[in-house]
Amino acid sequence: MDELLGGHLRTLREAAATGRLPGRAELDDCRAAGALAAERGASVRALVETALAMAESVSPVPLPALRRTVSALMEGYENAQRSALRQEESARREFVDDLLQGRADRLAERAEHFGLRLAETYVVAVARPAGAARPAGIPGTPGTSGTSGTAGGAATAAGPGDGELAGEAEGTARRIEDALVARFGSHNVLVAVRDGTLVCVAPGSLTVANGEFTHHVRQAFAPGWRVGLGRAHRGPGGVVTSYREGANAIELGDRLGLRAPVLKAADLLVFPVLLRDRAAIEDLVTSVLSPLLEARGGPEPLLATLEAIFASQGNQTAAARRLGVSTRAVTYRLERIRRLTGFSPDDSTQRFTLETAVLGARLLDWPAHPLH
Structure with missing residues (x-):
């Protein structure tokens, strides 16, 4: 000195x-x-x-x-x-972009600098504030590019909630990361901002880290936030896959009208399967549900009734409470559905077909977007 x-x-x-x-x-x-x-x-x-x-x-x-x-x-x-x-933050942002897009330029070496050992299994959680633009789209759904080779593709357009992250994004991410590091250690978590969302990368063995991350998101964001949890995958490519699964879980929650703020990709595996054969799901929706277009008042009340019935395990009284109508109205609507489509949720085989068709309709945003 x-x-x-x-x-x-x-x-x-x-x-x-x-x-x-x-x-x-x-x-x-x-x-x-x-x-x-x-x-x-x-x-x-x-x-x-x-x-x-x-x-x-x-x-x-x-x-x-x-x-x-x-x-x-x-x-x-x-x-x-x-x-x-400033140089550290620039390097950090570049590393996060490379990691989540699968660009493998010295990723393992650079990851150790930021506390990650990429040979391990990791889970990625994606948090979106209320009203923000949707994260990376689901391959094969309307309004997306239909590609699945990278984690997220191009940045999404800014939404009304992006300002919540834009002003204090880095500060929010750093506060949450500091809290997680204080509890779990510096070589266990990475929190960063990407495309209007917060992203948390944590070891698959450290399951409590996801709950802790969600707790801090709840405190940082206004009501209406969502967290999508990818599954555990190994290596840099596994981080990309888990990130895409978390983002897609949020997208699926929006399309299906799911109320839960935390959505796990592991619980939604059937939906990407449905969407892999878009022609088949379009044919199912058209064949089973298109007769509802003839219903007085349009198909939406009947679709909502089917969703309520499925969510209530067939209990018409519970479905009526969900819909805010009388049990008699639910009974009438179900009979109307049976007459128009020939399918009834009371029949186990037909119930599966109806439920799959309704889920497909929500995924494809039908009937708002007519199918070809």
Whole structure:
């Protein structure tokens, strides 16, 4: 440290001898010394204590000059720290983008710098604030590109809730990450911002981390937030897959009108299966449900009734409570459905066909978007 502050000592001796305050060149030298101290990992306390100890060897101590040189040392130190933080954040954002898009340029080596061991199994949780644009779309659904090779593809358009993340996104992510690191250790979690969502990467063996992440999301976001949990997968490619599953779980929740704020990809596996054969699901929806288009008042009340019946395990009284109508109205609607479609939820085989068709209709946004 003493060799860094040689200019500081010479400036103080000259000020003591001449009474002249340090000029721009001397102060720039002090700023450079402070920056170099920060780059070498010295603490600001050690820097200031060394500068003050050197001043004690000067008699008389030129206090105005000492104040200026110490201030310049600290300014250089702080500027170097801010620059290092900006570089770290830039590297972090680049790493997160590369990780979640599967770009394998030295990923394992870079991951260790941020506390991840990519040979392990990881689960990715995706949190979206209320009203924000949907995260990466589901391959094969309306309004998406239909690709599935990368985690999320292009960034989604900004939605009304993106401002909630835009202003304090990094701060929110850092606060949540700090809380998780304090509990689980620095080599276990990574929290970052991506496409208007918060993303948490945690080891698959650390299942409580997902619950803790959700707890902090609940505190940070207004009601209406959603969290999608991918399944556990191994390696960098597994992180990409889990991220895509978490984002798709949120998308499925929106399309199906699911009320739960936390959606697990493992609980929704049937829906991607349905969508892999879009022609088949379109044919099912058209064949089974298109007669409902002839119903007075349109098909929506009848579709809602079927959804309520399925959610209530066939209990018409419970379904009526869900819908806010009388049990008699539910009975009438079910009879109307049977007459129009030839299918009844009271028959076990027909119930499965009807439920699958209704789920397919919600996934395809039918009848709002007619099928071809």
